[in-house]
Amino acid sequence: MKSLEELQKIKERALERRRLAGEGSRARVVVAMGTCGIAAGARDTMTAILGELEKRQIADVVVTQTGCVGLCEYEPIVQVQVGDQDMVTYGNIDTDRVSTLVEEHVVGGEPVEKWLVRK
């Protein structure tokens, strides 16, 4: 593991980012990680989402995983909720769609209509 001093410095910068971000989070992203999701590549999708947050230095987006949401044919499924808007469900979010999804909806606040699962 990297040195403890290094982690201590990271901790201080992270605390500063928390202060700047204020209470709560900008958005919530949920990746469906049931057997069906994993088989369709959900782990790689989630790794890519975390990679985008790291790359763009986004400190106020919570990414969590959940089980099968019952829409197996649309996996990998990603749900996004920005601020206090309704949560929307996206289907077939392979790694090559992640950058656009983060850019347009998580950062830009505009849902990517063509990837939404209508149900």
Place this chain on the structure above:
Amino acid sequence: MTVFRDLSQHLMDIAENSTTAGATLLHIYIDEDPDANRLSVEVRDNGRGMDPQMLLRVSDPWVTTRTTRKVGLGIPFLKQTAEMCGGDFQITSVPGEGTATRAAFEFDHIDRPPLGDLAGTLLCIIVGNPTLDVVYCHHVGPGEFVFDTRELRELLGPEVPLYDPEILGFIRGTLTEELMALESEAA
């Protein structure tokens, strides 16, 4: 017949079972022992566990506790893969205490799936389940790597979320570098 490309996807699947069972602590052991021609993977959780009837049926592909879909396929796939690779599979559980899932494989068996993206899998399990602690213990021959999120959380304190971009980078970097070092040491 297999749905997963690699063992790290199985690991993700078992971890998801554990969090669904309400686990707050997950122990993951990976032991690569090429000299003994054996690779074993074990996941132990402190979730709600299963009673003997459920445990007997859990390797049956037509059993699941899920309500969104009628079949459960993760455990039967892992059992089948282990048995196909000259290994074995075991699952033990105590209601109220937790569940342990173990799978072993012949290390050099032609059908043995690769370990796959362990660093990415662990990062997702750790960050994606904010109320779960993970103790990861990986041996390759005499080499060992241990990563314990309880230590990390203690150092960071309650106010620093693990989804902070620099913390993400720290966890990803540490896992990637240490796992690479572990494999190259053994080679």
